[in-house]
Amino acid sequence: MEHRDGRDYALWSIAILLVVIFALIPVLWLISISLKPPAELADQHFIPSSISFDNYKSLFEGGISDSPFIKPLINSIGIALITTVISIVLASFAAYAIARLEFPGKRLILAGALAIAMFPPISTVGPLFDMWRALHLYDTWLGLIIPYLTFSLPLAIYVLVAFFREIPWELEQAAQVDGATPFQAFTKVIVPLAAPGVFTAAILVFIFCWNDFLFAISLTSSDASRTVPAALAFFTGESSFTAPTGSIAAAAVVVTVPIIIFVLIFQRRIVAGLTAGAVKG
Amino acid sequence: MTVNAPANPNPPEAAPTKASSRTRSERKLAWMLCAPAVVAMLLVTAYPIAYAVVLSLQNVDLRFPEENSFAGLSNYATVLTSSLWWTDVFNTVFLMVTTVAIELVLGMAIALVMHRAIFGRGVVRTSVLIPYGIITVVAAFAWQFAFAPETGFVNNLPLISDEMDWFGGRFSSFAVIIMAEVWKTTPFMALLLLAGLVTIDDQLYEAARVDGASAWQRFTRITLPLMKPAILVALLFRTLDAFRVFDTIFIMTRGALETESVSILGYNQLISRLNLGLGSAVSVLIFICVFLIALLFVRGFGAKLDEGRPGG
Numbered sequence: 403m404e405h406r407d408g409r410d411y412a413l414w415s416i417a418i419l420l421v422v423i424f425a426l427i428p429v430l431w432l433i434s435i436s437l438k439p440p441a442e443l444a445d446q447h448f449i450p451s452s453i454s455f456d457n458y459k460s461l462f463e464g465g466i467s468d469s470p471f472i473k474p475l476i477n478s479i480g481i482a483l484i485t486t487v488i489s490i491v492l493a494s495f496a497a498y499a500i501a502r503l504e505f506p507g508k509r510l511i512l513a514g515a516l517a518i519a520m521f522p523p524i525s526t527v528g529p530l531f532d533m534w535r536a537l538h539l540y541d542t543w544l545g546l547i548i549p550y551l552t553f554s555l556p557l558a559i560y561v562l563v564a565f566f567r568e569i570p571w572e573l574e575q576a577a578q579v580d581g582a583t584p585f586q587a588f589t590k591v592i593v594p595l596a597a598p599g600v601f602t603a604a605i606l607v608f609i610f611c612w613n614d615f616l617f618a619i620s621l622t623s624s625d626a627s628r629t630v631p632a633a634l635a636f637f638t639g640e641s642s643f644t645a646p647t648g649s650i651a652a653a654a655v656v657v658t659v660p661i662i663i664f665v666l667i668f669q670r671r672i673v674a675g676l677t678a679g680a681v682k683g
Numbered sequence: 684m685t686v687n688a689p690a691n692p693n694p695p696e697a698a699p700t701k702a703s704s705r706t707r708s709e710r711k712l713a714w715m716l717c718a719p720a721v722v723a724m725l726l727v728t729a730y731p732i733a734y735a736v737v738l739s740l741q742n743v744d745l746r747f748p749e750e751n752s753f754a755g756l757s758n759y760a761t762v763l764t765s766s767l768w769w770t771d772v773f774n775t776v777f778l779m780v781t782t783v784a785i786e787l788v789l790g791m792a793i794a795l796v797m798h799r800a801i802f803g804r805g806v807v808r809t810s811v812l813i814p815y816g817i818i819t820v821v822a823a824f825a826w827q828f829a830f831a832p833e834t835g836f837v838n839n840l841p842l843i844s845d846e847m848d849w850f851g852g853r854f855s856s857f858a859v860i861i862m863a864e865v866w867k868t869t870p871f872m873a874l875l876l877l878a879g880l881v882t883i884d885d886q887l888y889e890a891a892r893v894d895g896a897s898a899w900q901r902f903t904r905i906t907l908p909l910m911k912p913a914i915l916v917a918l919l920f921r922t923l924d925a926f927r928v929f930d931t932i933f934i935m936t937r938g939a940l941e942t943e944s945v946s947i948l949g950y951n952q953l954i955s956r957l958n959l960g961l962g963s964a965v966s967v968l969i970f971i972c973v974f975l976i977a978l979l980f981v982r983g984f985g986a987k988l989d990e991g992r993p994g995g
Contacts, residue, residue, distance in 0.1 A: 425810035552727035
C-alpha cells in the first residue's frame with residue numbers, strides 16, 4: 403500500500419501541475435511581454451531579461467483626451483456596471499415570480515430565456531446597426547447597454563431562479579408570526595438570504611458584458627463608446643513603424659489582473675453560479 | 684422543475700372563490716414581475732431577427748441608398764451558391780467539432796482531477812477559473828503573440844522549427860485558433876461536468892470495486908452513462924457557442940487565408956461592406972444553422988434542456 407500511495411501522490415501532483423501550467427501560461431506570457439523593453443520584444447524569451455514600465459506609461463500618457471486606453475476603460479466599466487444593475491433588478495423580479503409564484507407561462511419564460519441564450523448575436527447585428535443609426539443610438543453607451551441587457555438576462559434569470567429555489571421562504575412567514583411587518587420580514591430575513599445569489603449573478607453578468615467583442619466593434623465607431631476589447635483590436639503603435647504589441651499586452655494586463663483577483667476571491671460563488679441549474683438536485 | 688416554495692400559503696379551509704381570486708392576483712403579480720425582463724429579452728432578439736428576414740429579401744446597400752429594391756430570394760441564392768459561404772461553413776464546423784471534442788476530453792480530465800484529487804482541489808479550481816475571467820480578445824492576443832514568429836516564445840521551444848510561420852497557412856492558423864478557444868472555454872466545460880460528477884453516488888463505485896471492476900471499467904460503465912445528461916447539456920451549450928466563433932479569428936487572422944468563420948462573413952458583409960441585404964441573408968442562415976444544431980441535440984440525442992442553463 404505504501405508504494406501505491408506514493409505513486410498515486412506523484413500522479414496526482416503531475417496532473418495538478420499540468421492543469422495549473424495550462425491555465426497560467428498565457429497570463430504570465432502577457433505580463434512578460436508587457437514588461438519587455440521594445441528592443442527586447444523580439445528576443446523570443448518567455449522571461450524578460452530586463453524590465454521596463456514604458457508600455458504602461460504610454461497607455462496613460464496624454465490624459466483622458468489623448469490616451470488610447472483611458473476612455474475605453476471608462477466606457478467598459480460604465481457600460482458593464484449599468485447593464486449589471488438593470489439586468490439584476492429585472493432578473494430578480496422575474497426569478498422571484500418563477501421560483502415562488504404559480505402562474506401559466508412560467509415554463510414558456512424559462513424556455514424563451516434558454517432560446518435567447520442560444521441565439522447567435524451576429525444575427526441581430528445588422529438590424530441593430532441599421533436601427534441604432536436611425537434612432538441615434540449608434541456609438542452611444544445606451545446602444546451597447548440594450549443588447550447586453552437582452553443577452554445577459556437569461557444568464558441572470560437562470561442563476562437567480564436556482565438560488566431563489568434554495569431559500570427557505572417559510573422563514574418570512576415565521577418572522578411575521580413573531581411580529582415582524584411584511585416589509586421587515588422581507589428586508590431582515592429574505593434579503594440577507596438572497597444577497598449571495600444576487601451577488602453571484604451580478605459577477606457573471608458583469609464578466610459577460612466586460613467580455614463582449616462583437617457588439618462592441620459593430621455598434622461603435624469612436625472613443626465615445628468603444629469598450630476595451632474593441633479598442634484593443636484597433637490599437638496602433640506609437641508610430642506607424644512600431645507594432646502595438648507592447649501596448650496591447652500592457653492594456654491586456656491592466657484589464658485582466660483586477661478581474662482575475664476578483665474571480666479568485668469569489669471563486670466559490672462563481673463556480674456555484676456557473677453550474678447553477680446544470681443538474682437537478 | 685418543481686417549485687419548493689409553498690405556492691399558496693392559504694390554509695385549505697379558505698373558501699374556493701377566495702382561493703381562485705387569490706390565484707388570479709398571484710398570476711397578475713407574477714406577470715407584472717416578469718414583464719420587464721421578457722420585454723427586454725424580446726427587444727433585441729424577436730424584432731431584429733424579423734427585421735433581418737425583411738432586410739434579407741431586399742437589395743439594401745448603405746453605400747447606394749437610392750438603389751433599394753425588393754430582391755425576393757436572390758440574396759439567399761447569391762450566398763448559397765458562393766464558394767465563400769461553403770468554405771466558411773466548413774471552417775466553422777471544423778473548428779466547432781475539433782474544439783468541442785478536445786474540450787470534452789480535457790474538461791472531463793480536469794473535472795475528474797477536481798473531483799477525485801486527494802489534495803490540491805482548491806488549486807485546480809482556482810487555476811481553471813483564470814481563463815474564465817479573461818476577455819476572449821485578450822486571450823486571443825496572448826496566444827497570437829506566443830505563436831507569432833517575431834515575438835513568440837513558441838518557436839524557441841525544442842521540437843518546433845524556428846522558422847515555423849503559424850499564421851502563414853490555413854491549418855496552422857486553425858491550430859492556434861483551436862488552442863486559444865480550448866484554453867478559454869475548457870473551464871466552463873469542466874465545471875459543468877464536475878456538477879454532473881458530484882451527483883453520482885459513491886456507493887456505486889464501492890460496489891463495482893468490490894465486484895472487481897477496474898478504474899477504466901468504473902469510468903465507462905458507471906461514470907459515463909450516469910453523466911450522459913450533464914455531458915449532453917454541456918456539449919449543446921459549447922457547440923452552439925463554438926459555432927458563433929468570432930473574437931479569436933478576428934484578432935488572429937481577420938479571416939485571411941481561408942480561415943473565415945460564418946460569423947466573420949456576416950460581420951464583413953454587414954459592417955465592413957454595409958451590404959445589409961446580403962449580410963442579413965447570412966445572418967438568417969446562421970440563425971437557421973443554430974436552430975438545427977439545437978434541434979439535433981434535443982430531438983436526436985435527447986438532451987434535456989430542463990436541466991440546462993445558459994452559457995456563461
